Amino acid sequence: MLLSHRRFAALTVATVGSLTLAACGGGGFDSSSSSTSGGAGSSSTTASDTASSSSAPTGVALKMLIASSGDAETNAVKAATDAWGKATGNTVEVTVASDMDQELAQGFAGGNPADVMYMDAGKFATFAKQGSLEDYGDGFTDNDKFFESLRKTFTYDGKQYCVPKDFSALALQINTTMWKDAGLTDSDIPTTWDQLVAVSKKLTEGKVAGLGIGIGIDRLGAFVVQNGGWWLNADNTGGAAADAKVTDALKFVQDNVKAGNFKMSNDLGAGWGGEAFGKQLSAMTIEGNWIAGAMKNDYPDVKYKSVELPAGPAGKGTLMFTQCWGLAADSKNKDAAKDLIKFLTTADQQMKFADAFGVMPSRTDAAETYKAKYPDDAAFVAGGAYGHGPINVPGLTDVVAELNSQLEKMATADIAGATKSFDDNAASAIGG
Amino acid sequence: MPRAKSGDPMRQPVAGWLFVTPMIVILGLFLVVPIGMALWVSVSNWTGRGTPFGGSTQFVGLKNYTDLLTKQGLARQDFMTSLRNTFFYVLGVVPLQTVLALLLAVLVNQKWLKGRTFFRTAFYFPSVVSSVAISLVFLYLFAGSGAINAMLGWFGVHGPNWFADPRGLIHLAGNGLGVWDIDKPPAALADHKVLSLSLWEWIKGPSVAMTAIMFQVIWTTAGTFMLMFLAALQDLPTEVEEAAMVDGANARQRFWNVTVPHLRPTILLVVTLGIIGTWQVFDQMYVMSQGKPGKTTLTPAYLSYQAAFTNQKWGQGAAMAFLLFILIFLLTQAQRWLLRDKDEARTRKIERAQRRAARKAVSA
Structure with missing residues (x-):
């Protein structure tokens, strides 16, 4: 009687143990899937009937990955991409990252990154060296309108990889x-x-x-x-x-x-x-x-x-501190993506972003408008002329x-x- | 020729394989293949773009491992710091959580305790709650002006700013006892470096910030292990206990000479799981501290994640994961050997000796 009790106990312990060990092993070597994390959700627009006057392609579905500071920013970005989508007959799916580093890395490693993404100045060089980023900056429309110090921040190995989105x-x-x-x-x-x-x-x-x-x-x-x-x-x-x-x-x-x-x-x-x-x-x-x-x-x-x-x-x-509109080297729709970035970096659109969530325009012409509209922030804008970007x-x-x-x-x-x-x-x- | 019947024993292996195939596929796909890929990444120079097989990815031998173990530099310094931190963390958490779990189990196993079910549920509750949620609560509890410091204030103790305090407990203890001055470490310790860290750094002990995390982990996991002890305790036959009582053993003697020996396999299990779990600690660091303050809450698991995802040093990150695996494996083996049933081992040794002797006698 006693013996059988003991044996049963040992068996129970062993079973519980092996189950738990198996669970531990599973957790330890978790394989990550390439799903983007949900949370803030995503939006997409349907292609509109009219194509834009530009030569940009139509009927393209772009993906965009952003690290948002909140609903105000997310909604402003979505509104802007929707507007571009309607005008050009494309769609943009905006995903808000909950852990930007991880989701960027996952996209690049999986060979299927978002076409356009926020790219932090302190990190862009690592991705540029890796070959994950397209160096579209140098010949970009109005490139000389952006603050020079910001453009320099996004320059690696003599090439400007992307255009600055905004700055602080x-x-x-x-x-x-x-x-x-x-x-x-x-x-x-x-x-x-x-x-x-x-x-x-x-x-x-x-x-x-x-x-x-x-x-x-x-x-x-x-x-x-x-x-x-x-x-x-x-x-x-x-x-x-x-x-x-x-x-x-x-x-x-x-x-x-x-x-x-x-x-x-x-x-x-x-x-x-x-x-x-x-x-x-x-x-x-x-x-x-x-x-x-x-x-x-x-x-x-x-x-x-x-x-x-x-x-x-x-x-x-x-x-x-600044971020740029990164363009993935593995993107299949680079022309459309560049057209989107062009749309997002016009002086008008930069002011819309500034109004919505308080970032400062990265273009000198828009910065002047900003300074006039928000005189309290003059001290910050002034920094654009003599500031130093992060280690890149x-x-x-x-x-x-x-x-x-x-x-x-x-x-x-x-x-x-x-x-x-x-x-x-x-x-x-x-x-x- | 007669056709094989379905009950033919020759066909049973096929059926057997059929039944295990889903599990083999799942295990292979989600366990074996990823581990194999990680092993390859750990000996390659994969940059994190595209597939690690092919392209410009090359085999670099053990470079990622030697960077962490033998090459003087930041990589080794960080890795050793993380091992130091986790060593003190394990040293604090595993014994405490085991003892606490055992005490709780004995407590809620008492017949005289009213509302046992309530207490069992209450103690087990933290294990069911997400560790991220608990971590956030503890962040508030241990904030500079949080509840813990307010409570310490009642006793006139001015609590530290827990999560911003990198000072090590052993350093502080030595400072308090007058062994050394924490701001001016003795040269004998500060000037000798072993594996990128000075002896002074090695003996630092868990930082105040790490201690706060240790409290949280002990509190959370004690409930889980309590359940295992409880299961084993309920299996302890009453006759044995009664026999001990008849022999005149008091409660304390019964606990040490009856209950604890009965629980030996469970203790082994709990300590093993404790060691594995604590060396792999990640969630708390990811949510609460990100290795701060002063890198004193850096752990190998978190460092590995950071190396790969933040610094894009994928090979190094994977190498760290495998070194951690080897370390845990060795420690678990050592611990099994230490906690082995010594009587059983002795009996087996004697049996072996007898068998050898018998063989010799036969051959002679």
């Missing part, structure tokens, strides 16, 4: 209530590093830091640019972070963080600079034009304004991540060590 730039946000309370006026708005330090010291009070800065090189880089430095050398063939122009800029931030008038967002207990600013943990911050939406939705009571970043020893400088060298993602991780705790970061290891890592990543 960093500026200085000031909490106007705190500004007044500290006895500061418009004439005190900092235009140099010294003035920035002076006002931030005045604004630092109790738990409130004068200037809150988001962590990582996407904010710290602005100081580097203002000091005339850059993480990589001029022709992107190696690291230049150990250069004094870079390390001095970082030390400038570090000294002020140690003094307490600058504080990094993680030390303020915030996920990013805008959160700390919205919660009034910092009187100033450095963010891009996306902060407008966050302030309006999450912190509507905080009064603030954006001004241009103060100039450093080497003059004005900011960072620009293939295969550097993990090298940049390592630098970011080293600079996470800014107050105690070993700047000399971090920048040197960045240069070493960049050398081996670019060289080998």
Whole structure:
């Protein structure tokens, strides 16, 4: 009796065990299918009766993959593609990615990518090197109307791969209530590093830091640019972070963080600079034009304004973030796709996108219209003239991540060590 | 010639194959073929465009593996960091979740406990909920101004900003005990590098952020394993327990000398599954931390995903996955050997010796 009980127990355990193990094995080596993830849904239009006057082909079904910031953006893109579809007699299916990296990679690997997609400046070079992107930029209609710095950002190996969709730039946000309370006026708005330090010291009070800065090189880089430095050398063939122009800029931030008038967002207990600013943990911050939406939705009571970043020893400088309309090399309908991109990058259409979800036009002519219409954003638009794009060298993602991780705790970061290891890592990543 | 009847034993293999064919096809298609493809990718220079077979994809030997293991560089540094993190993670999670699961099982197995079904369901509940949903809840609980810190505040403890704190627990403990200063690590540890990380980095312990994730995982999985212990406990014959009582064993002795030995196979199973599951941890990192802060929540599974999908280093990502597989396999074997039934092993050893002796006697 006892024995049979035991045997049964062992059998039960073994069965449960093997089942669970099998389940584990299945999970561990999950094979991914090439289905696009759903979620926000997709739309398509039916071909209309009239073809456009252009020579673009008709009756083509294009696929587009976008990383949307929300319904406003998704709907605006769909409305634009629908309009193009109606005019040319084509259809466009817009898919919103929930994990853009993964879905892009899946499309390229499967040999069946979306024809047109959002392509981030920091990632495009990796895909360009891989051969996944069509280099249609150089001969594109009105190419010279786009900001030159943005076009340069999408240039790899001497070829401009795609045209910029829009851009954002960093500026200085000031909490106007705190500004007044500290006895500061418009004439005190900092235009140099010294003035920035002076006002931030005045604004630092109790738990409130004068200037809150988001962590990582996407904010710290602005100081580097203002000091005339850059993480990589001029022709992107190696690291230049150990250069004094870079390390001095970082030390400038570090000294002020140690003094307490600058504080990094993680030390303020915030996920990013805008959160700390919205919660009034910092009187100033450095963010891009996306902060407008966050302030309006999450912190509507905080009064603030954006001004241009103060100039450093080497003059004005900011960072620009941008995406382009990527065209897949494996697309079977490149002509139609190019015609769609042409439609989406007209000055009119860029203004429509700007109205719908607050991005800034990547065309100089549209940017002028934008500046006139949204004077509060003038500081961001101004950045287009002197801003620096992100690091756009293939295969550097993990090298940049390592630098970011080293600079996470800014107050105690070993700047000399971090920048040197960045240069070493960049050398081996670019060289080998 | 008579026709073979359907009951002909010669025809049964055909029927057998017919029945297993769907499973073989499914397993082959979704398990064997992908593993084979991944193995090929791990020894190739596939860039992630088009098929990995043909085109410009070439065989590069063990380069992806040596980059991770023997070549000085960022790839090895990241991989070793992820192994270090996961080692401390496993070390914390597996014993705790096993003990907690066992305690919970014993608790809800008590006859005197009212509402046992309710507690069983409640403890098992976290296992049924999606780990992504739980991760999001824990993000809020452990936020700098979250519920956990508010609770610590009642006791006058100023809680850390959990998910932004990369400091290691062993570093902190040493700092607290005055063994070292966390900001100025002793040169003996900081200056010696083994496999791209300094000794100081190796002994870091789980970071505060990782500890928060460990709490979550223990809380979630203890319920699952509780169920396995419970199944085994319910199988423990009452007679045995009663016999122990008659012999005058108190509750504690009964637990250690009757219940625990009875549960040995289940403990082995739970620890094995625990080790496999914890080394593969991915969901929590993907949702909660993405390896941050300071790469202290980087795990091999997440790093492998990142290498492939974000950095487009597919060969390296696949190589990491296989190294992780080998590591888990070795650890599971070692663990089986450690937890083997020592009496049984001894008996078998003696039997073997006797047989050898007998053979010798015969041949002699």
